[in-house]
Amino acid sequence: MAVHLAGVDVEAKLALLEFLLTNNDLQVSARRAVDWLAAHSTVEQALVVVSDPSSGSLLLVAEHGISSSAIVDFSLSRDDEAHPLVRAMDRLEPTCFDATGSHARAPIEGVPFFAIPLRAEDDTTAHGLLLASAPGSDLHPDVAWLGRMLGRQVSRLYSRQTLAETRFGQERMLLYSIINAVTDPILLTDTEGKLIIANTHAEKLFAAPEDASEGWRRAAGLNNMLFSAALSTNAVAQTDLARRELLLVDPLEGSDLLFELLSSRATDERQGTYVVSILRNITDLARAKEEIEESYRTLRLAQAEVRDERHRLDLIIDSVADPILVTDQEGDIVLMNEPAERLFTAPASAGDVALRHVRANGAHLTSFVSNVLTRGGEQRYRGEIQLTDPVSGRASPVEGLAGQILSEQGELMWVVTILHDLTEALEKARLFEQLRQASEELERKVQEATAELADQNELLRRQHIALEQASALKSQFLANMSHEFRTPLNAILGYTHMLLHGVTGPVSDTQRKSLSRIDSNSRHLLALINDILDITRIEAGRMPLNLTTFKIPELVDEVMSELEAIIKRSNLTVRSTMPRALPALKSDRQKVKQIVLNLLSNALKFTPAGSVTIAATYDPRGRTVTISVQDTGVGIAAEDQAKVFEDFRQLDSSPARGYGGTGLGLSICRRLSQMLGGTIDLESVSGEGSTFTLRLPARLRRR
């Protein structure tokens, strides 16, 4: 067994010894020794500690099979002389620890192990300790051998300097590993920005290898410049911890990378001030932030739109004059417009009566809305609700239309109810009915009036016909009367005439006197008949106008010559004064002559002495002609002047009147002058004379 073992062990031992002899690093040597144990012995757990001369603590330099927590927890000082391991270190021989573990703070637990002091044979004190598990509670010779070999090596290499270097190197290596393990680029620079240390991630950004592409190198150069610039502004800022964003270029991808640059100052007594910079890639973060901001904006916009929508909806709902309510499935009002509020809410100041009305209205509404809530399938319900105006207390009959609002999944969400006030509709219907009745009444009245009018028209038509007939009859009667009166008068006058002319034989003076009376009375009767016929014709409108143009002086001469016999008999001075510039008169010559004849014969009749003057004038402004007859006769008293134009007026109405005439002359003259568009006026002083003035339009137009 030994031979066999020796055979194998010798070569391994020789190789180890050779390594140890050529190796001057305490830690490396210790590791190699532990590895050798793991490979060539039954030892499963092993570790090597070396005492630190400066601090006196025992430092772990190599291990195998030891749990990491045990390594971290391991802490032991050379001065802790009561500790079993420290005591084991001071012995010459290895100390065995059993598995029961009264030895606290040992890195190997649960199995027996040996603590072998590491020293050279000539050393008085051990500089370290090898702990190795021992399954059989016996120290294996190879383990003991290794302990001796490692003891020599430790003794040889153990010195303060080497150990410090080893430790420093170890720590520095650890730091590098840590730094490199960090995924963020980390740089250590001096205050001038000169690079001291950069981890591998930083090197990727700021350093280009020899064989790198031109683009890579340029990108790295650019990144350096950007970084230096960022740092210098930081340095100027003089802040302990500066945080800013830095945009760099990915040398491989060429894309922009956004970093957050965290720089802080670190001061070391020996080396001075450093700047530690950590670059945190926030490219994705920035993108995410932008996206979040975008989403937020979108969200805000959407919210605003929803708000606007809601606002519009409110406006629309509020602008509707009819009450609109939205109720949920429970029948509770979730939304209503202002007209609805008047019915279903009461102001704080409202009295108990108003509150009662509001509650009653709510109950009515709930029962109404339940029609669409309970009736399966029916999405709408229409019906009348008897509500009460809370303020006035007046009954307000309304027509309600309730409709379901369904979600996209078809669930009933809300019920919208629109109420339409029927008061107005009922009032309108009532007014309409009144209007209709009034209209019918009016139509009936119009029909009646129309019928009456038609009747009256018919009556008028008949009356008109009757009048025409009557008029024709009257006209015929006048013509007949004229004939019938004249015919007997003609005979009377004729026979009287014959008698007076002795046709039937001689007549006595007495007979002649009587016959003369018959003759004059017959003539008077004839004159009366003629005058009455004239008046009747004028009144009946059957006196036609015969317009001609004639000269007034000629007419006056004619009249004077017709009355020549009377003028001669009267012994009066009769004159006519006609201006030269008198225009011709357009009128009915015969009627003008009749008037003048009448006026002149009157003047002659009523003027016992003196003169009669006929004068004519023309007024160019009024285009009127006047013919006046002035006498120096008996005159007419002022109170009688209006009467002379009346029918059958002779002022001296005594039976013995001496003037003759019918008493109709002036009356006819006035009528005739009116027919001719003119007037007759009278100026008179009783006892001094009269002036009758006929005023006529110079040119009468047929109307």
Place this chain on the structure above:
Amino acid sequence: MTKPDAEEALVLVVEDYQDAREMYAAYLQFSGYRVAEATNGEEAIEKTLELLPDIILMDLALPKMDGWEATRRLKSDERTKHIPIVALTGHALAGHAEGARQAGCDSFVTKPCLPDTLVAEIKKMLPERGPQGGDGGKSALRKPGRRR
């Protein structure tokens, strides 16, 4: 009083009113004319055709056939058209005078018409009679004088 003889002119008095007709007849005879009488238009035409009077005094308002119609017929008959006709009308209106003239009357007098006025008119209207009596020529037709 001269007695009427064959040399005197024959006046046909047409008048339905007996008193007037006889009065005119008496006065005309008194004034020296021969007189024939008719009471209506038809009789006037018969008598005219029968007697061929020198002048006709024609009342216009007549029964059976009125004076206008009788005048129109006489004036359209070659045998009688030369005989002057003096219309006698009770209607003093201008329209009636015009109607009488249009019917063919040569002259007219208005009722009431005194016998001597009538005689004067007839004298005026009669053509001047020669020794052989009236020739009834067209020279007998004269424009009627204006009467008022």
